[in-house]
Amino acid sequence: MGSIRTTEQLGNALRAARKQLGLTQPQLALSAGVGVRFIVDLEAGKPTLRLENVLRVIDALGGEIQLTGLPSTPAVNPEG
Structure with missing residues (x-):
């Protein structure tokens, strides 16, 4: 899959991805723990959806997000 912008x-x-897996929108919604309307809006490209739920759908499809092109930062020491 190419770049998504x-x-x-x-x-x-x-x-x-959903269609390739043979899932209906209601099946994916149930698997991801979101409503069918959320899946409809997500697939339509609605820009104001909750990121947490988007990530749940991606996970339910077996995917993950990888960020590229961002500047690297040193690891943060949790002790300060």
Whole structure:
């Protein structure tokens, strides 16, 4: 899969993954613990969806997010 830079591209990619897995929108919603309306909105590229739920859907599809191109930062020491 290529680079995703818009909510529409993300929605299209997730719809394609769902269909490739043979899942309906209600089945994916149940698996991810979200409503069917959320899946519909996500696949339509709605830009104001809750990130936590987007991540749940990606996980339910067996995917993960990887960020590239960001500057690297040194590890933060939790003790300060």
